[in-house]
Amino acid sequence: MNFTPEVIEKLAEAAHEIWKEAKFRDGWSYATITNKEKKEHSCLIPYKELNEADEQSDRDLAAGIPAILEKAGYEIIPSKKAKESKI
Numbered sequence: 001m002n003f004t005p006e007v008i009e010k011l012a013e014a015a016h017e018i019w020k021e022a023k024f025r026d027g028w029s030y031a032t033i034t035n036k037e038k039k040e041h042s043c044l045i046p047y048k049e050l051n052e053a054d055e056q057s058d059r060d061l062a063a064g065i066p067a068i069l070e071k072a073g074y075e076i077i078p079s080k081k082a083k084e085s086k087i
Contacts, residue, residue, distance in 0.1 A: 001066050001076050011062035012055065013047040020044055 003011065023044055031040030043054055050058075066076055 003063060003066065008059050008062045011065065012058035015061055016043075016047040016050070016058045 020043075023041060026039070028039040028041055028044060030042070030044040031038070032042055034040060034042045043050060047055065047058065069076060
């Protein structure tokens, strides 16, 4: 199963928000330049504010979800709601 571009975009945004929340819980903060020693990261901003390269990185991760699940022995079955919205 391949995701539509719209689904990939939604998943990319969700993945970024989950990553960002985990970083904040681990004591990271936003800075214009990433400094791992100080736990500062330039991507700790809303997804829509990321530059194109960072958004694409999240999209690439989202697009790989079906393959990851397949390797783990799972499959994706669209919900009735997803089928109706044709996403």
